[in-house]
Structure formats: structure tokens, C-alpha cells
Amino acid sequence: MSILAGFMVPHPPLIIPGVGKGEEKQIQETIDAYEKVGDEVAALAPDTIIFTSPHTVMYADYFHISPKERASGSFERFRDPDTKFDEVYDTRLVSKICQLAEGEDFPAGIYGERDPLLDHGVMVPLYFIRRKYKGGKIVRIGLSGLDLSRHYHLGQLIRQACEKTNTRAVFIASGDLSHKLQYYGPYGYAKEGPEYDERIMDVCSRAAFGELFDFSEDFCDKAAECGHRSFVIMAGAFDGLSVRATKYSHQDVTGVGYGICSFYPEGEDRDRFFLKQYEERIRKQLIEKEKTADAYVRLARKAIETYVLSGRQMKVPEDLPEEMLNQRAGTFVSIHEKGRLRGCIGTILAVAKNIGEEIILNAISACSRDPRFDPVRADELAYLDISVDVLSIPEKIASKDDLDVKRYGVIVSQGNKKGLLLPDLEGIDDVDEQVSIAARKGRIDLQKPYQLERFEVFRHE
Numbered sequence: 001m002s003i004l005a006g007f008m009v010p011h012p013p014l015i016i017p018g019v020g021k022g023e024e025k026q027i028q029e030t031i032d033a034y035e036k037v038g039d040e041v042a043a044l045a046p047d048t049i050i051f052t053s054p055h056t057v058m059y060a061d062y063f064h065i066s067p068k069e070r071a072s073g074s075f076e077r078f079r080d081p082d083t084k085f086d087e088v089y090d091t092r093l094v095s096k097i098c099q100l101a102e103g104e105d106f107p108a109g110i111y112g113e114r115d116p117l118l119d120h121g122v123m124v125p126l127y128f129i130r131r132k133y134k135g136g137k138i139v140r141i142g143l144s145g146l147d148l149s150r151h152y153h154l155g156q157l158i159r160q161a162c163e164k165t166n167t168r169a170v171f172i173a174s175g176d177l178s179h180k181l182q183y184y185g186p187y188g189y190a191k192e193g194p195e196y197d198e199r200i201m202d203v204c205s206r207a208a209f210g211e212l213f214d215f216s217e218d219f220c221d222k223a224a225e226c227g228h229r230s231f232v233i234m235a236g237a238f239d240g241l242s243v244r245a246t247k248y249s250h251q252d253v254t255g256v257g258y259g260i261c262s263f264y265p266e267g268e269d270r271d272r273f274f275l276k277q278y279e280e281r282i283r284k285q286l287i288e289k290e291k292t293a294d295a296y297v298r299l300a301r302k303a304i305e306t307y308v309l310s311g312r313q314m315k316v317p318e319d320l321p322e323e324m325l326n327q328r329a330g331t332f333v334s335i336h337e338k339g340r341l342r343g344c345i346g347t348i349l350a351v352a353k354n355i356g357e358e359i360i361l362n363a364i365s366a367c368s369r370d371p372r373f374d375p376v377r378a379d380e381l382a383y384l385d386i387s388v389d390v391l392s393i394p395e396k397i398a399s400k401d402d403l404d405v406k407r408y409g410v411i412v413s414q415g416n417k418k419g420l421l422l423p424d425l426e427g428i429d430d431v432d433e434q435v436s437i438a439a440r441k442g443r444i445d446l447q448k449p450y451q452l453e454r455f456e457v458f459r460h461e
Helices: 023-044 091-103 120-130 148-164 192-205 209-214 217-223 228-237 274-291 295-310 322-326 355-368 378-383 431-441
Strands: 003-009 048-053 070-075 080-088 137-142 169-174 241-251 258-268 331-337 340-346 384-391 395-397 408-414 417-421 451-460
Touching: 003 023, 003 120, 003 228, 023 120, 023 241, 023 258, 048 120, 048 228, 070 120, 080 120, 080 137, 091 137, 091 148, 120 137, 120 169, 148 209, 148 228, 148 274, 169 228, 192 209, 192 217, 192 228, 192 241, 192 258, 209 228, 209 274, 274 378, 274 384, 295 322, 295 355, 295 378, 295 384, 322 355, 331 355, 340 355, 340 384, 355 384, 378 384, 408 431, 417 431
Parallel strands: 003 169, 048 137, 048 169
Antiparallel strands: 003 258, 070 080, 241 258, 331 340, 331 384, 384 451, 395 451, 408 417, 408 451
């Protein structure tokens, strides 16, 4: 079996004696668990140790994999230059992962390295492993801003590459848990912090990897977690396999969660193809939702499908409701894929001859011209959740007291700069936050005079 075992581990530099200088004893339970990890890796004697780390090179739409033949690093930035590493990369395995990714146009490869030094997300687990096991090359892989299903699929590709190269590998999924567990911690407290730690430790202690998809992006952001996507990549490497999981430790004494678990594969299990199950569930939900979609959403979807598949703009259908043919208004088309924003473009005021044409134009822009995202691909169409907002005419207001984040969207203006934010968005809970985000979108300095407008939205989803 190519992936011999996997380990979920944290990476606090404090745990290294040369960094902690005695302070590491407060997380002795984590140290003891880490010693077990080192012993088990040594007993397995892998050819290669694969690390996924949140602290290596990270891109919004690309997974960076370690290039070149070797890399070094130390804890010098943590005032411990004497603890250092010089590691050899498994270039054969890296080449096979990249080949598999390129073969299906998957966004992963060796390009774009900004810092060749090993990061602490890799070096902390290496410290405990290298004290027990000197053999084996390494592979270092970064995370991305892509959705969880892409992270899971990367794990599948990693396992395929190990199998095709006959590489006996151990997978180290490096990542702290929530950074908001205690008021006295360096990042403060949020109620989502303890909730995240409790949920993730429960999921991982049962190897219930399908439940990793149920952690929403907003929830993870509020919990300030570090390693979720790292854990998801590892889970993908065990797709379709029975896994024996063991929880070794969980501590939160510093205000940051540190969890350690081990995962050993125990043969095929047809009930554990979790990515396939997740995508089937999403598609089923969207099919049911489409059955009750109104003309606004149906038109936006048809416009997106037509443009993605043929590259052309569809004509305004003649059988639309009367108000879509005879009225004009600004509209926004929002696209989500598997719970994540995939595109959102709109107009504050009408630019087209009617609402129908306005929706078509903005739907095309949302799927192909949002500068934050690559254009939507044909294979994504089945997983798109689309909503349409029709805007009222904006009205000037005297202050933020006239806003309500649930009812009103806001436009912040400063000279010829404008920033807009729609109302009732997930994770936006107060007016100050709403105005601040709109201002950032318009590159507006709120320390200087600015103007506010509000508008209402009629949402179709």
C-alpha cells in the first residue's frame, strides 16, 4: 500500500526546546504525542515523507509543490538558529504528481516558489521525526484558496502518484486548530473557536473524512483555523479506504488548538468515496432547488451555460415575465460553487434596455470577467448555485445610522471612487463592518470625507 499512514499534527515553534526555552513544558501532552508520531514513522521506515503545510508558498488558485532537489531551513526567525534541517526532495514523486495534475488540467505544480527555505509547518514535525528516523526523502506541498473538493482531489492525485512510482510514503498533515480559543491568547476569543476544535477532533478521531466538507468557509474563518485544508488533502489520499484512527492529544492552553491523530489504512471500503458522495449530494440539492427557481434565476443560469459552452451571448427570450421585459434596474448575479463564491458582477443602475438583458450581461460577466476568479469551466456548471439581485434606485443618507445590514446594501463614495456591498451577506453582522468592506472594495480612505448611499435588494435564488 503506497500511503502507509497519515498523521494530523500541529506546528507551534514553542514546542522546539531551543525556541521554547522551558516554556514548551506547558504543552507537554502535545510533546508526548509527537514522540509517538516520531516512533511510528521510524517503525514504518518510509521512502518519502509528504508534508502539507499552511506556511509554505500559497496561491489563491494553485497548489505549489516543492521544486528543485533539496531545501534547508532553521528556526532562526524564532531565535533558535541552531535547530536546522537540510532535506532532499523526492523529485521522482514530485514529477509524477505534476504529470498527473497536468494530465487533467488540475492547478498544481512546481512553479511560483517565492521562498525556498523550509517553513515551520514542515520543520516542527521534522524535528520529532528526524530524532527517530534519518531516512527518507521529503515532499512539501502548499494549500490554496480553492474549494475543499479540490484539496481532497489533490490528495487522490498524491496517492495515485505514490502507487505509480511504488513509493512507500507517510503523510504528515501539518496544521494548528483554532487560534481563538482563549481571551488571553494572541488572537483573542471567538465562540466558533472551541466549536471548531471540538468538531474537528471528533471528525478526525473517527476518520469521518466526509464530514470535513461540512465546515463552512465562514465558520472556519471565524474560528481562525489553520490546518483544515491540510487535513482535507490528507483525507483525499485515503479515499475509498477503511481507516483506523487514533486520537493522541488535544490541547488549548495557549489559546491555539493543537491536535494529534494517526490514521492507518486497512483495505478498500466502497462506502468511503467521500468526494464522490459529496458532489452527488451537492448536485442533488441543486437539482431540487432548480425545480422551484423563478424566471430571474433560470435566465441567469441559461445565460451562463450558453456563454460557457458556446462563447456567445444569448438573446433575451420573449416569454419572460412582463416586468423583466418592460422595466429597467441594476442587477447583480452571484455564483457560488460548493459553498464558495465563484463570481459576482453587477450594475448599480440600469445600463441595458430591460431587466432581462441586464441579467444576461451581468451573468456573463460574473462567470467570465470577475477579476478575482478564473472563468467558469464547463465541468463546473453542474455545481453552480446562482442568485440574482435586483436593486432599487440608490438614495443618499446622512450617516451609518440609516443603514441596516440585513435590509440595505451600501455604496461608499469618495470623489470618483465607489465601493458597493450587497445586504444580508453571510458573515457581515454590523454596519461598521459593512461600510468598511465596501470602502476597501472601492479603495476609499474612511479617514477622509466620504458619502453614503443605501439601496434595497429584491433577491431571487
